[in-house]
Structures are given as C-alpha cells and as structure tokens.
Amino acid sequence: MALHADLTREIDEGPAGPAVGAFFDVDGTLIAGFSAVAFLRDRLASGRMGARDLVDALLSTARFRLGRLGFSGLIAATAAWLRDVPEQELEELSERIFARALATAIYPESRAxxxxxxxxxxxxxxxxxxxxYQIEPIARELGIPNVLCTRLEVQNGRxxxxxxxxxxxxxxxxxxxxELARAQGIDLAQSYFYTDSHEDLPLLEIVGRPRPTNPNRRLAAVAALRGWPxxxxxTRGTPGLVDVVRSSLALASIVPSFALGAVPGVLNWSRRDMVNLAIxxxxxxxxALAGVHLQVHGEEHLWSHRPAVFVFNHQSAIDMLLLCKLLRRDFVGVAKQEARRNPLFGPAFALAGTVFIDRFDRQRAIAALRPAIAALKAGMSLVIAPEGTRSPTPRLGPFKKGAFHMAMGGGVPIVP
Structure with missing residues (x-):
C-alpha cells in the first residue's frame, strides 16, 4: 500500500479535471508552525531588528490575537518595518529562509x-x-502554480x-x-479547502469539500458540529520528550555497538569483522530504539551487485542508521571532513574506514578518493550522498561527480 493511501483515497476516487479546485492554507496546514516566525528570527539574528522593533512586533501580534487590532492593522505594521527594503533583497532572503527553515517544516502528509x-x-x-516572500518558495516546492496572498506595495524595486x-x-x-474560480472555470461546489483556522470559515463555507487540517480548538468544534472530516x-513540529529521548538513544547506541564489535575483532585479529558486527x-x-520500521522494495539489489557504489539522498542524521540497517556489512562511507571532528561519530567513522572529503579543496578531495577506489577494487562497497550535502527537501539537487568517478575507477556499478 502506498504511503498515506488512506489520506488520499477520497481524492483518488473522486472527480478529476481542472474544474475541481484544491485550495491550501499554509501556516499550520502545509507547514508546521508559522512562516513569519522564521523571518522574525532571521531579522533578530542579523541585527536588522532592534529591541524596540521586537517589542512593537510582539505588541501588535498580541493586540491582534486579543481582537484589538484587525489583520489590516497587523499587516500595515509589518509592511512599515520593511519600508525602503529592496525587493530583490527580500526575495533572496526568502529563498535562504526556505532552504534553512521552512523546507523541512512541510508536512509529508501535505505533500501527499x-x-x-x-x-x-x-x-x-x-x-x-x-x-x-513567505509562501512562494513553499508553493514552488510543492508544485502549486496559483498563489493567492497578501501583497506588499513595491515602487522602483523597493x-x-x-x-x-x-x-x-x-x-x-x-x-x-x-476570483480564481471565475478566471479558471473552477466549480467551488466540487472543490477542497484545507486549513487549520476558524478564521477561514468564509472560504470553508463556500467549497463543497471543506477539510479542516490540524484544526485549532474553535475550528475543531465547528467541524464536529457540521460533520466536516x-x-x-x-510528522512535523516540536518533538515530544519521548521522541527526543528515543532519537538520542538511537544515535548514542553507536558506542556500545562498536564496543560489542571489538570482541570478534580481537578474537579474529580482524578489523573488518569488528566493523561489520558494529555496523x-x-x-x-x-x-529499534528510534521506532523506525522499514518497508524495502527491491531489497535484492542491496546484495546482487557487490561491490558497488551505493548513492542516497541525505536528509537527516538517521540516514546513517538506515544505511547500516540495509547494507549491514562490507562497506565504507564517504563523509565531509567536518564529520571527523564529531566527538560521538568521528572516532567510529574513522575506525570504520570512512573516507573524509574536504568539500572546499578540490585537489585534496580528488586525492582522498584514491583510497576509496582502492577499497572498491579490494571488494568493499562505498556509500555516498552524490549531492555533497544534506537535502532540505525530498527533491534531488545537482549531483557532484565523485560517485561516478569512483564507480568508473573501481569498475563497479552504481546502485541508487
């Protein structure tokens, strides 16, 4: 069964075609949290917002939440802080904040x-x-072409x-x-709207398929009263204490795992036996500690082409665990030079024969690949993230050439 199949079943079995609209709120619906918070943090960290500006922002937000300031007043205060800022600067900032903070806040369920x-x-x-500036990168990432949002006035590029x-x-x-429905021939009676807030009731009430998503208390009450699903x-948001503890224990278990691996290593005088058992x-x-359960399709390819260069899309620290779970033995990783200095993982990675790459020195990086090619020729597989860095989204970035050079140099296949 496809991931999130239960969530998408009504869509898959419902009417098709462009006359059906799918409208999405962003904050709390497509993403966990509020996009404005990421921008506020950046302004504070960069020094572009002083203490007085921060107090004004907090007071305006509090007055809005208490019903003493309308949304137009709130957005007017926000726009005033941005007076005379070049629009290009704000566009560039929005891309940086998306990559750094908002991309990982997108719910996988929303993607589905x-x-x-x-x-x-x-x-x-x-x-x-x-x-x-807050939502266009999110819409682009998800492939949503129409963006209906509050607009700030721009003159002469500022x-x-x-x-x-x-x-x-x-x-x-x-x-x-x-207005969009009139322009594009959308039948609102057949359309969907996903939102988390009771403030969006005017739109929820005019679509045929209102879908409260992560509803706040007031919207949840309305949904229950009206029978809205x-x-x-x-899958996103602030992790609970149990999640933090489980993740920490899962990563820290690398230490006792390598300690256990030392037993056959000493008995057999074999570093490879030690590393294989530890991995x-x-x-x-x-x-198991992290509560991760894998569904593997094409598992036979993990073993039918060894040695090989295994490539993966690096998205989180748990990727290392998953690779060990899947590949199990007779492989070494390729990691950034900075990983060597990690007090928990650095010694274990070095003991396992990890090839460390200096991403900022091309000549040294090329030289570091020679032992990797030698390992391939000796029968070891390699694991590398060909994008050269962690990806903020499931979308693949441009590949670097290292994985392909190593595969050709070692005469082995690449297994994605």
Missing part, C-alpha cells in the same frame, strides 16, 4: 495531498494571509511600507478563491 490532487488534474492554489488591498484574510480568502498531521548491531539496535 498535493500530489494526489495533481494526479487528478485539479487546479491547485495556495490561499494565505502571508506575503508572497518596498514602500504599505500593503495592497484587499488582504487575503478571512473573507478576503473567499473573495480571492471566487478533520485530520491531524504529526549490523547499530543498524538493528538504533532503528
């Missing part, structure tokens, strides 16, 4: 929903009170400190959705 709607040929749109009317908030979202996503033990124990 968007992909299901795309498969059915529906017309997709983000409809958000946030500005385009923000004026004012916003454009109307804001896309509350009834403004319903207005924006109606609600769903909650749990297998860490993969099994670590994934």
């Amino acid at each position: 929903l968007v992909q299901a709607h795309r498969r059915r040929g529906h017309t997709l749109a983000v409809v958000s009170s946030a500005t385009r 923000l004026t400190g004012r916003h454009l009317w109307p804001t896309v908030y509350g009834g403004g979202k319903a207005m924006a959705a109606r 609600a769903r909650r996503f749990t 297998t033990t860490w993969g099994e124990v670590g994934t």
